[in-house]
Amino acid sequence: MKKKIAVLPGDGIGPEVTKQAVKVLDAIAHRFGHEFEYKKGLVGAVAIEETGDPLPEETLDLCEKSDAILFGAIGDPKYDNDPSAKVRPEEGLLRLRKSLGLFANIRPVKTYQSLIDRSPLKKERIEGTDLVVYRELTGGIYFGEKGRSEDGETAYDHCTYSVEEIERVAELAFEAAQNRRKKLTLVDKANVLETSRLWRQTVQAKAANYPDVEVEYLFVDNAAMQIILRPNQFDVILTENMFGDIISDESSVITGSIGLLPSASIGEKTSLFEPIHGSFPQAAGKDIANPIAAILSAAMMLDHFGLKEEADLINSNIDFMVKKGLVTQDLDSHNFVTCSKVGDALSLLLDQTIAEVRFENMFEGKLPVI
Numbered sequence: 271m272k273k274k275i276a277v278l279p280g281d282g283i284g285p286e287v288t289k290q291a292v293k294v295l296d297a298i299a300h301r302f303g304h305e306f307e308y309k310k311g312l313v314g315a316v317a318i319e320e321t322g323d324p325l326p327e328e329t330l331d332l333c334e335k336s337d338a339i340l341f342g343a344i345g346d347p348k349y350d351n352d353p354s355a356k357v358r359p360e361e362g363l364l365r366l367r368k369s370l371g372l373f374a375n376i377r378p379v380k381t382y383q384s385l386i387d388r389s390p391l392k393k394e395r396i397e398g399t400d401l402v403v404y405r406e407l408t409g410g411i412y413f414g415e416k417g418r419s420e421d422g423e424t425a426y427d428h429c430t431y432s433v434e435e436i437e438r439v440a441e442l443a444f445e446a447a448q449n450r451r452k453k454l455t456l457v458d459k460a461n462v463l464e465t466s467r468l469w470r471q472t473v474q475a476k477a478a479n480y481p482d483v484e485v486e487y488l489f490v491d492n493a494a495m496q497i498i499l500r501p502n503q504f505d506v507i508l509t510e511n512m513f514g515d516i517i518s519d520e521s522s523v524i525t526g527s528i529g530l531l532p533s534a535s536i537g538e539k540t541s542l543f544e545p546i547h548g549s550f551p552q553a554a555g556k557d558i559a560n561p562i563a564a565i566l567s568a569a570m571m572l573d574h575f576g577l578k579e580e581a582d583l584i585n586s587n588i589d590f591m592v593k594k595g596l597v598t599q600d601l602d603s604h605n606f607v608t609c610s611k612v613g614d615a616l617s618l619l620l621d622q623t624i625a626e627v628r629f630e631n632m633f634e635g636k637l638p639v640i
């Protein structure tokens with residue numbers, strides 16, 4: 271298979287984790303005889319530095335012409351600490367999502383049995399967690415009208431949703447539930463917000479088309495509690511943009527590290543694949559970041575291309591590596607390897623010519639040998 275992939279490394283640890291994902295994609299291409307052509311684009315703070323725009327026209331153009339987008343991370347403390355900044359890196363990602371019509375953000379959360387003790391939550395609570403968040407990505411408070419009063423003393427961010435916006439992401443979530451454990455939980459704040467009442471009404475109406483799916487409704491405050499109290503009660507969680515942002519970060523605590531969670535954003539045009547974590551500027555350039563979320567995002571991309579065997583192979587090899595303890599320091603502060611070693615080891619594992627990889631050597635700072 272031949273595919274054109276736009277690579278948008280972005281800020282902070284984005285470039286280093288994306289590099290590992292590309293390494294792994296190359297190993298897959300080599301093993302299965304695919305041809306992946308990568309083209310890099312600027313986005314975020316690095317794009318502002320070079321062009322003044324967090325999403326240069328050229329980048330958007332590249333994304334539209336590609337079969338998929340591999341995205342790193344976005345954000346820079348320089349802008350976080352300056353509330354009056356005229357342009358912000360995040361704008362680049364938000365405009366990209368909007369321009370490509372990426373209305374559904376899919377964030378799977380799964381525990382690794384071998385990492386069960388890495389989570390700050392009790393083992394018996396989190397064992398067997400396997401849920402997926404369907405987060406609406408191009409509407410709500412993120413994209414509503416925002417502004418300040420003339421005297422600057424009052425600010426507003428409007429939250430708006432239409433039935434159509436709710437329906438299209440709900441359909442994807444219902445379909446996912448049908449292919450999973452057939453349970454869908456709508457997370458909203460329908461006791462307070464009008465937009466949430468529209469979500470509930472729309473999802474209730476849609477539910478009639480999916481009689482095999484059990485539908486449950488939870489207020490977001492209660493959901494935030496339930497997710498860490500008893501995460502394995504969830505199968506598919508459907509929610510609006512802002513609630514989805516918050517509860518997906520919260521869900522990452524279950525797995526032990528936010529560096530493990532990938533995502534796929536799909537919609538009207540080219541799909542985008544990105545880790546859920548941010549740019550982690552403190553770790554940038556140090557080769558210590560966890561690249562698994564980026565690599566799993568690449569696996570989601572392969573799955574999206576219909577390359578299920580290839581995606582499954584990445585997933586099972588990551589399971590294997592994690593079991594072997596070949597992880598970055600966020601998961602093991604004593605025995606850890608670098609970000610690039612995780613990518614190297616995984617590409618070696620994926621290369622069918624390597625019969626045996628000696629992991630012991632990885633801990634001694636050497637490359638694995640046959």
Ligand code: IPM
Nearest residue numbers: 344345360363364515546548
């Ligand atoms: C995410 C991020 C983004 C969001 C930021 C960087 C704009 O936190 O993808 O979850 O809030 O959607």
Ligand code: MN
Nearest residue numbers: 515516519546
């Ligand atoms: Mn987020």
